[in-house]
Amino acid sequence: MSRTFVIEAVMLAIHGQLLVPGRPVTYVIPYSSIQELYELRIIDEPIMATPEDDGYVKQRIGELLTFFEESFNKKKIEKALAMPWRKSPPLPIHENVTFLIVNAVDNxxxxxxxxPIETELIMTSIKEQAALLTDQLELLERIVEAELPVEAFDVEDFEYAVDGDFLV
Structure with a gap:
């Protein structure tokens, strides 16, 4: 059975281990976070602390954008963009990873x-009844403080989250 996580697209570029899980995983990605990849690709400022990491992440961002721009994938994504909260058909990466793009709306x-992107992640997590995966500890803290009905994990706990049997 596949485990589903709501995630920002940039997390997949920064944390390569997310693309090689030990069991099937589906990532639900708000479309606005894909748009954010375009912004990150063109900025001159470093995304990561070291030049090596920054180069690697920028390369991964380019690869993700190329994947999303492939004709077949682009058509699937465009279907999701036709209506608020519509999801794309599955975009398989390989046997253990599938993307679903959602036209999330910040209300x-x-x-x-x-x-706005955090709100979209939270709303998507609630609507999809899927766990939120992030590397932003302050976001996790604010979710707990606000007592939101969202199951959320730090990227560092990814293997635990994939292997666990949780409420969501």
Whole structure:
């Protein structure tokens, strides 16, 4: 059985281990986080602390964008963009990883506590009844403080999250 996680696209570029899980995983990705990849690709500022890591992540961002821009994948993504909260058909990466792109909408439900992409991640997690996966500890803390009905994991706990049998 596949485990489903809601995640930002950039997390997949930064954390390569997410693309080689020990069992099937489906990543639900808000489309706005894919748009963010385009912004990250063109900025001159480093994304990562070391030049080696920065080069690697920027290369991975380029590879992800190339994947999303492939004709067949692009058509699937465009289907999701036709309506709010619609999901794309599955975009398989390999036998253990599949992407679903969702046309998430920030409805400002969580006000000033969360930025628009964070709100989309939270709303998607709630709608999909899927765990949220992030490397932003402060986001995890704010989710707990706000007592949101979201199961969330730090990327460092990825293997635990994949192997665990949780409520979501």
């Amino acid at each position: 400002e439900q969580y006000g000033e506590r969360f930025d």
